[in-house]
Amino acid sequence: MASEANMTSGGLLQKAAEQQTGESNLTPSTPSGEHGSGGYAQTQPLSRTLGLIFGGMVVPFFIVMWFGGVFLGENAGYLSAAVLLLSAGATWLFIGRPAPASASTIAIGMSFLLLLSSNFAIAVLFTGEMSLGEIDLDEDDDMIVVKIRQNGGSGSYEASVSITHGGSNAYTSTMDISIDEEDNQGDYGLLKVPVSDFYNGNALPSTDYVMSLEIDGNSWTRTLDANHLTRTLTGVDVSAAPSFSTQDCDGAKNRCLRGIALGVSAGLLGASQEYIAPMPLADFDLKVTMTYEGSIAIDYPDVSVEHTVATWDSSGGAYGSGSTYIGLDAATMNLGGSTEASDVSSTIILKEDWEDVGYGCYELEIEGSNTSPWSDTVVDHTTYYVYEETNRDDSGQYTSESWMEVNSC
Known part of the structure; x- marks a missing residue:
């Protein structure tokens, strides 16, 4: 009985002990997911969160903001916002999806709003380096326009500008940009620098224009485009192409001079003294006259040229349309007359309209006058022509006429 009692007692004690052990195992436990998340968020150092914000949000945002404009232009702003939103979400997930009211979530949200709404203010703090962009000519205002680039940010600076012509100082100024x-x-x-403020003659290989700039510790030197700074007329030429007729000729002639087509060249005289290059930005005046034995045969109206556009008084069509172009593709143009002539593909000034006419030598002179502010110099050239009867027949009468260029009268 005692043995049985002991067994019973021992069994009850053992069972009680096992029940106590089971109760200790029934202590309420937190789900593993919740415990991991809450514990990680509470032990997450704020400095590490800020580091993730800087590396995961700020750096990608600025990379896209700075360089996205090169490829996407105005649409780069949308890409910056999208990258910022994705970066903020990724940072929040990476630190364990903390509760909305936690310090980490608030830090991410505040950073997102500041970056999204304060591009201008941030750019001022992180202004990129300056660089020299394009240098162009504003033809409407006749100014050299210099573009200074700066990646990100804005501001005002003092710029020192100097220009030399052939090594000599032509312009010095300080201005704000x-x-x-x-x-x-x-x-x-x-x-912007007006060309008239520094122009001192044509830009040639030995006398080019060099601009030097200093802005906020940056300095650049560039040679300006010679095509923009070639304004002074140095060469002119004139010609008279003859137009002949086989009808209504005097006497026994079966070919006679009907009139002449005037053509002129004006521009930059080449080193060979023969070629004249066009000057599309030059302004000058031209005067063409033809004399016969000291008296005027043709007194062509004054021609004014301004940036390739030549105009003159047409006198009701006696001198063509009164306008044409010179200097676009070549330094030549035709001066109009009253009548179209197919053999010279131009309008001509009829011989019957000349003020004085006769057989002999003619002097055809052109005078080119530079206009202010480019220069006050005058250039001229004279071409000589002989008008005569030719081809005498057996009866001693001339049957033709000629118009030929000669070296002098």
């Missing part, structure tokens, strides 16, 4: 414009390549500001 503001980085306040934008294109598909980024932010920029403009410097």
